[in-house]
Amino acid sequence: MMAAQLLRQRGFLIGPGLGLAVVALAVLGPVLVGVDPDLPDYAHQLAAPGAEHWLGTDQSGRDQLARTLAGTRTSLLAVLIVFTLTTTIGLVVGSLAGYLGGIVDAAIGRVIDAMLGLPSQIIALAVVGALGVGSTNLVLAIVVSGWAYPARIARAAVLGSHQRLDVIAARMAGIGPARILVGHVLPGTLATVLVAATTTVGETVLTLAGLSFLGLGAQPPTAELGQMLADSQSALVSSPWLLVGPTTVIAATVVAAMLVSDALRDAIDPQPPHRTRHHRRSGTPATPMPDTDDSVAAVLRITDLTVTYPDGTHAVRAVTLSVAAGECVAVVGESGCGKSTLARAVLELLPAGTAIGGALAIDGVDLTTVSPPALRRMRGRTVGYVAQDPYAACDPLHSVAHHVAEPWRNHRQRPPRGEVSRRVSALDVDRAATRLTERPHHWSGGMLQRATIAAAGAHDPVLTIADEPTSALDAHLADDILTALRRSCRALLLVSHDLHLVARHSDRVIVMYAGRVVETGPTADILERPRHPYTRALIAATPQPGGAPLVSLPGTPPSLVGAPPAGCAFAARCADATDICHDREPVLAAGVACWNVATS
Amino acid sequence: MTATITRRVGQAVVTLVVGSVLVWALLALAPGDPARRILAAGGVAHPTAAQVEAKNAELGLTGHPTVRYGRWLADAVRGDLGTSWATGRPVAHELGTRLPATLRLAATAVGLSLSVAMLLAMAAAAGAGRWLDGIIRVVSATAVVVPSFVVGLALLHVVVLRLGHLRIISDGSWGTVGLPALTLALATAASWSRLLRAGLLHAHGAPHAEVSRARGASRLRLLVVHDLPGALVPFLTVVGTGVAALLGGAPIVETVFTWPGVGRFAVQAITARDLPVVQGYILLAIAAYVAVSLVVDLVAVAIDPRLAAGPHRVPARSGWWRPRSWS
Numbered sequence: 001m002m003a004a005q006l007l008r009q010r011g012f013l014i015g016p017g018l019g020l021a022v023v024a025l026a027v028l029g030p031v032l033v034g035v036d037p038d039l040p041d042y043a044h045q046l047a048a049p050g051a052e053h054w055l056g057t058d059q060s061g062r063d064q065l066a067r068t069l070a071g072t073r074t075s076l077l078a079v080l081i082v083f084t085l086t087t088t089i090g091l092v093v094g095s096l097a098g099y100l101g102g103i104v105d106a107a108i109g110r111v112i113d114a115m116l117g118l119p120s121q122i123i124a125l126a127v128v129g130a131l132g133v134g135s136t137n138l139v140l141a142i143v144v145s146g147w148a149y150p151a152r153i154a155r156a157a158v159l160g161s162h163q164r165l166d167v168i169a170a171r172m173a174g175i176g177p178a179r180i181l182v183g184h185v186l187p188g189t190l191a192t193v194l195v196a197a198t199t200t201v202g203e204t205v206l207t208l209a210g211l212s213f214l215g216l217g218a219q220p221p222t223a224e225l226g227q228m229l230a231d232s233q234s235a236l237v238s239s240p241w242l243l244v245g246p247t248t249v250i251a252a253t254v255v256a257a258m259l260v261s262d263a264l265r266d267a268i269d270p271q272p273p274h275r276t277r278h279h280r281r282s283g284t285p286a287t288p289m290p291d292t293d294d295s296v297a298a299v300l301r302i303t304d305l306t307v308t309y310p311d312g313t314h315a316v317r318a319v320t321l322s323v324a325a326g327e328c329v330a331v332v333g334e335s336g337c338g339k340s341t342l343a344r345a346v347l348e349l350l351p352a353g354t355a356i357g358g359a360l361a362i363d364g365v366d367l368t369t370v371s372p373p374a375l376r377r378m379r380g381r382t383v384g385y386v387a388q389d390p391y392a393a394c395d396p397l398h399s400v401a402h403h404v405a406e407p408w409r410n411h412r413q414r415p416p417r418g419e420v421s422r423r424v425s426a427l428d429v430d431r432a433a434t435r436l437t438e439r440p441h442h443w444s445g446g447m448l449q450r451a452t453i454a455a456a457g458a459h460d461p462v463l464t465i466a467d468e469p470t471s472a473l474d475a476h477l478a479d480d481i482l483t484a485l486r487r488s489c490r491a492l493l494l495v496s497h498d499l500h501l502v503a504r505h506s507d508r509v510i511v512m513y514a515g516r517v518v519e520t521g522p523t524a525d526i527l528e529r530p531r532h533p534y535t536r537a538l539i540a541a542t543p544q545p546g547g548a549p550l551v552s553l554p555g556t557p558p559s560l561v562g563a564p565p566a567g568c569a570f571a572a573r574c575a576d577a578t579d580i581c582h583d584r585e586p587v588l589a590a591g592v593a594c595w596n597v598a599t600s
Numbered sequence: 601m602t603a604t605i606t607r608r609v610g611q612a613v614v615t616l617v618v619g620s621v622l623v624w625a626l627l628a629l630a631p632g633d634p635a636r637r638i639l640a641a642g643g644v645a646h647p648t649a650a651q652v653e654a655k656n657a658e659l660g661l662t663g664h665p666t667v668r669y670g671r672w673l674a675d676a677v678r679g680d681l682g683t684s685w686a687t688g689r690p691v692a693h694e695l696g697t698r699l700p701a702t703l704r705l706a707a708t709a710v711g712l713s714l715s716v717a718m719l720l721a722m723a724a725a726a727g728a729g730r731w732l733d734g735i736i737r738v739v740s741a742t743a744v745v746v747p748s749f750v751v752g753l754a755l756l757h758v759v760v761l762r763l764g765h766l767r768i769i770s771d772g773s774w775g776t777v778g779l780p781a782l783t784l785a786l787a788t789a790a791s792w793s794r795l796l797r798a799g800l801l802h803a804h805g806a807p808h809a810e811v812s813r814a815r816g817a818s819r820l821r822l823l824v825v826h827d828l829p830g831a832l833v834p835f836l837t838v839v840g841t842g843v844a845a846l847l848g849g850a851p852i853v854e855t856v857f858t859w860p861g862v863g864r865f866a867v868q869a870i871t872a873r874d875l876p877v878v879q880g881y882i883l884l885a886i887a888a889y890v891a892v893s894l895v896v897d898l899v900a901v902a903i904d905p906r907l908a909a910g911p912h913r914v915p916a917r918s919g920w921w922r923p924r925s926w927s
Binding site for chain 2 (some may be wrong): 100110111113114115117118119121122123125126127128129130131132133202210214215218226229233236237240243249250251254255258348349375377378379380381383385387389392393394395396397398406407409410411452455456458512538
């Protein structure tokens with residue numbers, strides 16, 4: 001698993017390749033070139049690069065290629081010693097602190113923190129200053145300035161292992177502390193510390209080169225990359241090529257070290273690559289849409305909408321629905337049924353790489369024909385949005401007032417004087433004018449959600465989309481919040497899983513299962529006379545005051561990754577399923593998609 | 601808030617104490633006998649035991665180590681850092697005359713790095729994954745891996761002296777700060793821009809950024825109004841650390857350009873084994889670093905009060921983004 005991940009990292013192939021090349025140069029290079037790097041040849045001082053001296057010669061006529069290779073050997077050896085010593089010392093000190101705990105840990109922890117709070121270059125200079133210049137002292141100096149970081153990592157890893165399940169299990173099994181430390185704690189700690197220490201190798205190379213350049217490391221005539229560069233200073237005006245060899249090797253070593261460490265870190269802690277690409281839109285632009293049963297003009301019309309995420313999840317499949325002006329339509333279903341995806345698709349806020357098919361029209365405007373800038377101008381003006389968790393929906397660094405005023409400012413407008421606090425007060429927030437200057441985390445969840453509702457309604461949009469607007473709040477607040485929401489907006493597409501709220505606040509209900517609409521109709525009809533077995537199961541799983549005991553639905557929804565199920569997606573969990581349910585997908589007819597209903 | 605300030609100040613004091621003990625101990629344990637060195641430098645090649653004893657007493661090298669440390673620390677706090685063995689002048693005076701040049705270099709380099717880094721990071725993050733972003737990333741990666749002294753040498757010897765466009769006299773004044781500051785700024789700007797770009801993209805993925813988009817925020821507005829403030833606090837910590845480190849001088853760039861700052865002076869003192877100067881320099885650099893880091897942390901808490909709740913965080917280490925400590 002891990003090896004496969006490593007192989008997939010391009011950097012991990014380039015990194016070790018480059019690193020191996022540098023090591024090979026250091027080990028084999030001097031042998032292959034076969035020229036004494038310290039042999040002066042005063043007849044050929046500062047010769048230009050050519051067939052005889054590929055990188056030219058220095059002030060003493062010494063072959064620059066031979067010196068570069070010898071310098072690579074010196075530098076790499078020093079880096080290797082620094083890496084081994086810092087990692088070992090860090091591992092021992094950090095593990096001891098984490099393992100012994102108590103006063104020892106407190107003392108070592110303080111010293112580690114203090115060392116990390118000191119500038120590492122100054123520590124290195126102090127050590128060289130005290131011991132005197134020379135390559136051994138320089139290596140020692142870099143070790144003294146660098147042991148604290150792996151020690152901190154090791155200490156954290158050992159401390160964290162006290163809570164690890166395998167360690168607890170080993171302790172329960174009566175295994176002694178020493179064996180637990182060696183058998184369970186140290187292997188993981190070692191890996192973590194090695195990866196962390198790898199990230200510092202590139203910097204060690206640069207530090208060594210820099211300090212040697214200052215004359216604090218290896219002394220002439222020993223060839224060392226930084227010291228060679230310092231030596232060449234007086235001849236650079238006439239012989240700039242003297243920079244080439246040592247610089248190339250230093251840069252290549254640093255690049256190799258960084259690529260390897262980045263790849264190792266990504267393999268252990270994978271992060272999605274940051275890439276933004278506009279999602280693909282396919283589908284049927286400007287298709288004249290078939291009129292549904294409503295006589296009132298629809299503000300939202302979704303026809304045959306299909307959403308496929310970049311990972312292949314078919315989150316929404318062939319969904320058709322409409323919301324009439326002034327109407328509240330609720331989309332219900334269990335988690336993962338595609339209801340939130342539907343809400344986001346309307347705002348065109350799906351992640352990059354998502355494929356969208358079908359047609360969307362808001363207030364008669366076909367969104368497939370709208371340019372991205374025009375679409376942006378519709379957001380917040382034609383369509384309002386209320387998110388699930390008000391705290392996550394607010395930037396913690398800005399005041400609440402900023403968020404309510406945002407719909408104006410985003411469209412290069414200025415909210416009318418006093419309008420922001422008037423809007424928020426209208427939703428029953430006390431002392432709105434003074435409280436609005438506070439940051440979001442000073443507000444209660446219910447009050448903050450009222451503020452985001454005020455923001456969604458800023459431009460009195462024809463349509464508001466609310467994605468589980470109360471599920472992050474205390475249950476007793478939900479009803480008031482929805483009343484406030486309903487009062488402040490025109491048409492509402494409400495995504496919810498709370499059937500009580502849906503019953504009280506919506507006009508029509510759309511039940512979704514596995515990315516499809518399975519039943520739709522007026523709220524009272526659906527909740528009182530559900531026809532689809534899934535709707536019935538959903539209602540049975542909802543707590544009723546003084547009602548029947550809860551019946552939870554057995555099984556889980558089908559996976560939507562890859563090819564969708566052949567028959568009815570609910571068939572596997574349905575008590576009434578027959579052969580046709582498993583073979584053919586039922587189509588939505590007369591408000592319900594079920595073979596048993598259609599045939600009865 | 602008060603608790604945070606108290607804790608952070610306490611931490612800084614512990615760091616300072618550990619640092620000062622380290623500095624004192626290292627130089628007290630340094631090989632060689634300072635009294636004999638100084639006497640030899642003064643022409644007394646074969647001092648008597650009494651002479652050495654007298655010199656040791658004069659240098660404060662007698663008594664129990666804790667007493668010696670206490671005496672040394674008390675003097676240092678009063679601004680008495682001892683006398684340079686090389687010049688015979690007070691160390692505080694020697695450092696003081698070179699500090700303005702270092703501050704000029706640091707200020708120019710930080711200003712330059714900060715503006716370049718912000719510009720590059722915003723441009724890269726605005727079109728993340730596109731060609732401009734790619735170019736910026738390659739250029740900044742190159743600037744990170746090539747040592748700054750090579751850049752300095754190339755600029756100075758090849759561009760300036762060989763082509764003869766400019767005449768360089770590094771006298772520590774504002775007029776000559778350009779080239780060393782540019783050298784210093786190149787590597788810093790590169791690593792800062794990479795860090796800020798990553799921070800901007802991270803902030804851009806926050807849930808509230810999506811809600812802002814749903815309210816019609818444009819890419820640019822989102823970047824300036826939400827992403828930048830969100831990315832600024834961690835970025836500020838890194839910049840602060842960089843500034844703090846630069847107050848201790850930039851030994852390498854100062855040496856390349858013969859800039860008369862404290863960093864180059866310290867390197868000369870190390871080579872000449874002028875221990876009081878080394879000791880004074882290290883103490884000054886540590887104090888400046890700890891003080892600036894403290895201020896930066898407190899400013900970060902003031903900007904984002906949520907940080908007060910969490911423990912003090914050291915910025916995450918990553919091969920590419922880490923601020924370059926050597927310059």
